Amino acid sequence: MARSRRTYLDHNATSPLRPEVAEVVARALQLLGNPSSVHAEGRAARSEIESAREKVARLVGARAKNVIFTSGGTEASNLALSPSFRRLGQQGAARLLMGATEHPCVLNGHRFPSEAAEAIPVDANGVIDLAWLKGRLEQMGEGRALVSVQLANNETGVLQPVGEAAALVHARGGLIHTDAVQAAGKVPVDITMLGVDALTLSAHKLGGPKGIGALVLASDQFEIADRLIRGGGQEKGNRAGTENVAAIAGFGAAAEIALATLSEEAARLRALRDEAEAQLRCIAPEAIVIAASAERLPNTFAFAIPALKAETALIAFDLEGIALSSGSACSSGKVKRSHVLDAMGIEPALAEGVLRVSLGWTTTKEDVVRFAEACEKVVSTLYKRKASAA
Structure with missing residues (x-):
């Protein structure tokens, strides 16, 4: 029947998974070399990764060198939301402020002590209270907060005023991260226009493979001293372990299609x-x-x-x-x-x-x-x- x-x-x-992406993944699976090896086979695998990095960066108006590949959006957010995320030469944040409607990877996955994390209230539409955020930042003093505000909510689709929040945060010397997993490929996402310091992406929301994502930084003037996965120099030391070449290649292909058809x-x-x-x-x-x-x-x-x-x-x-x-x-x-x-x-x-x-x-x-x-x-x-x- x-x-x-x-x-x-x-x-x-x-x-x-988009058929075009599946073809790219299948081809990349046949690559022989370890991308950390210097021989021709290794260089071919490395080339595939760096090509994908460029494509993912273009999707969000970033520079390729500031794209860190992870296992997905959850890991990317976990990596960023740490007291050790900071501008070079400066101290990290002592407190985390996050939207009350954030994804669980933010609400439960951050690495701040529970007493140092606080939810930003939202209105009846689920939009963050900017006046509350402004007041709370003023109470805390300069350079004290890391703020995380989701660009688009995964359950309701509601878009947040991330650009306005970023202006408030930077005026008080803080840093801001946005979970752009649901927004990327559906609405324009530009890390510079948004004014955020870091954003999170996930390939499988774009018609790419599951199990691959990225943390994108606004510049190379940021660092995360306390890495989640240690033991190797991959991703400039930000994420140890041999890269998932095929998934990364698929991510790049999906990002390229998403941008072209946006x-x-x-x-x-x-x-x-x-x-x-x-x-x-x-x-x-x-x-x-x-x-x-x-x-x-x-x-x-x-x-x-x-x-x-x-x-x-x-x-x-x-x-x-x-x-x-x-x-x-x-x-x-x-x-x-x-x-x-x-x-x-x-x-x-x-x-x-x-x-x-x-x-x-x-x-x-x-x-x-x-x-x-x-x-x-x-x-x-x-x-x-x-x-x-x-």
Whole structure:
């Protein structure tokens, strides 16, 4: 029996590997040499890495020498969020301030003592309170803070005023990092224009391979004295261990494609996202789109239908051939209420029913039609049944 077609609408969790990228990875897997070796085979592997480094750097307006390859976005953020991250010749930060809706790799993965870490409150749309940040920085004095603000939220798609935050932080002599994992390839990301000192990337959100990411520094005037992985000189001593040449090559290919198609793809996905939202509102007028009035990624929307639980709805959509999410993939299998929604002050009963739709390079108009058809079935079988029982 032929398997029915699936509709994948969970690109913020991971975007399917692009065929062009898969070809690059397959070719790089055949490279013989260790990239640290000086012979021809080693130089060929090294060349592949450095070519990819250039492509990743171009994606975010950085210089290639300031790209540090890691195993993914989580490791990259863990590496940066350390008291030892500093400008050359200066002391590191004594305190970490981070958005209350940050990814767990920031909230739980930083290397500051718990008493030295503090959350920046957000408003009802999940946007950080810049006035609070300004006041807190003024209380702390100059050169005392490292701030981390996510460029785009993985659950709601909400974009943060990172540039404004960076100006506040630098005015007080601090440093700022942004988790740009979800934003890169969906909206323009330029490390200089943003004014941040470091940003985090992950290849598999771009249609690249899983297990490869990068920490990008604004210049070579920064250092992280306390490295996570020690024992070798790779990545200029920032990350020991033989590099994953094939994954890095795939990262470079995915970054190149993402940059070349950015404007066209963003417009296409925004139109599909808006159509999906419109269909949802037509089918279920009572549905609530989270942070609908905020500036969001063009590919993402989160919604809830009152009294409909996320766990039940996810199963129902899956049975209809639709892959959605109830939040971050890092919490998959748990289907627990999101810390992001809690920080936004969303009523717990509603938060427990929030689902996320995230589109990507494989998404078509037909997928939106199939999502709408599945919505109609799920609403009629689950929500309306609950309403009649009440």
